[in-house]
Amino acid sequence: MTETKSTIHSGGCLCGQVRFQARNLGPALSFCHCRQCLKTHGNFAAYARLSPDNLLFERQEGLSWYASSAQAKRGFCRNCGASLFWAPTQGGHISVSAGCLDQPTGLTPETHIFVASKGDYYRLDDGLPCYLEYADGPRCDPQGLPLDTGCTGRTGRSGRGE
Numbered sequence: 368m369t370e371t372k373s374t375i376h377s378g379g380c381l382c383g384q385v386r387f388q389a390r391n392l393g394p395a396l397s398f399c400h401c402r403q404c405l406k407t408h409g410n411f412a413a414y415a416r417l418s419p420d421n422l423l424f425e426r427q428e429g430l431s432w433y434a435s436s437a438q439a440k441r442g443f444c445r446n447c448g449a450s451l452f453w454a455p456t457q458g459g460h461i462s463v464s465a466g467c468l469d470q471p472t473g474l475t476p477e478t479h480i481f482v483a484s485k486g487d488y489y490r491l492d493d494g495l496p497c498y499l500e501y502a503d504g505p506r507c508d509p510q511g512l513p514l515d516t517g518c519t520g521r522t523g524r525s526g527r528g529e
């Protein structure tokens with residue numbers, strides 16, 4: 368259509384009081400296992416990123432932002448409770464919850480982040496790289512144990528059935 372091959376995703380909350388279009392989202396998707404995502408999403412989160420300029424709202428009367436830390440805020444619908452966005456306070460990008468997007472998303476899972484604080488009630492066995500915290504930091508195994516110890520005679524899975 369235009370000169371650049373941009374993609375457009377549509378999405379929104381459960382009740383429809385937040386609807387948006389996301390241009391050039393992802394296509395990489397990361398699963399975040401931090402305590403805050405576990406709390407606000409009810410489970411780990413699936414996020415894809417875009418530039419704030421590329422997020423256009425069709426409806427946003429339900430949208431509220433919660434300052435979840437000094438570094439970040441979380442966008443949610445105050446009517447239905449949907450967890451929609453995560454954004455660093457200083458700007459730069461916005462992460463969009465993949466589950467709020469209309470299907471098909473065409474997104475590709477690439478990483479698990481903040482695995483050190485993952486819930487103990489599920490296992491990560493999809494083979495994607497795991498990180499203790501952010502993906503520019505140290506790697507870990509799917510149980511959240513550091514991999515960068517230099518001499519690992521055993522892996523974290525010893526003692527398990529597999």
Ligand SMILES: [Zn+2]
Pocket residue numbers: 380381382383384385429444445446447448449
């Ligand atoms: Zn809603």
Ligand SMILES: [Zn+2]
Pocket residue numbers: 399400401402403404405412481
């Ligand atoms: Zn998180």
